[in-house]
Every structure is written in C-alpha cells, then in structure tokens.
Amino acid sequence: MVILTGDFNAKHSEWYEEDTTDTHGIAIHQLFASHALSQRVHQPTNITSRTKHCIDLVALNQPNLVISNEVSPSIHQNCSHQINNVKIDLKCPIPPPFKRHVWHFQRANSANLQESIRQFDWYR
Numbered sequence: 640m641v642i643l644t645g646d647f648n649a650k651h652s653e654w655y656e657e658d659t660t661d662t663h664g665i666a667i668h669q670l671f672a673s674h675a676l677s678q679r680v681h682q683p684t685n686i687t688s689r690t691k692h693c694i695d696l697v698a699l700n701q702p703n704l705v706i707s708n709e710v711s712p713s714i715h716q717n718c719s720h721q722i723n724n725v726k727i728d729l730k731c732p733i734p735p736p737f738k739r740h741v742w743h744f745q746r747a748n749s750a751n752l753q754e755s756i757r758q759f760d761w762y763r
Contacts, residue, residue, distance in 0.1 A: 642699045655693030677702040684721045
C-alpha cells in the first residue's frame, strides 16, 4: 500500500471545484495518475480570511481501504491549514492454508538440469 500525504501547495479543480488549476497541480495530478494513486481530499484544507484551497492532499493506491476522510478545523488559531483525518481499514485477513511445493536446490542434479537446458529447442 502506498500513501502520500502532506502540503503539496498545488491546486487542481478536480480535487476541489472552486480551485483554479495551476502548473504544480497539473504535474502532481499526472504523477498520481501515472502511479494509480487516488487523491481523496475534495474540500478546502487551507483557509484564510480571503481564500480557500485544497492543497493538503491524501493520495493512495488502494482507495477502497479508506473508511472516512474528513477535514477538521486547525487546533491553532494562527494556522490556516486544516487537519486531514483519514481512517483506513488495515485489517488484513490471514490467507487460508494451502499446499506448497518446497524445492531443495542442493539436492538437485545440476548436471542433468544443465543438459536439459542445452538440449531444449530455444529458437522454436
């Protein structure tokens, strides 16, 4: 699982419709797309008396594991950045038992293996 989060200082109207897309937003949006990352924050995370922008992002490659994503007010009165509160379900069930082949390479007849490789018709 890959999770990228932080203050990206980039704006894209796909993340928050009231933002104007900038060059950093285009580059990060393309980066996320090329690595199959889904950006999950879609509301303002940087709020001042004059502006609201979504620049504090959370992107991950398994968005189905996100239980909730909420933006909470900053706990410091002079900080314009809000808090991304992302809850992720990380319960990974243990896979069921199954039979496995165990290869003992030290017991292998390496001369026979090399002869088989040499005799194989690799061109066909």
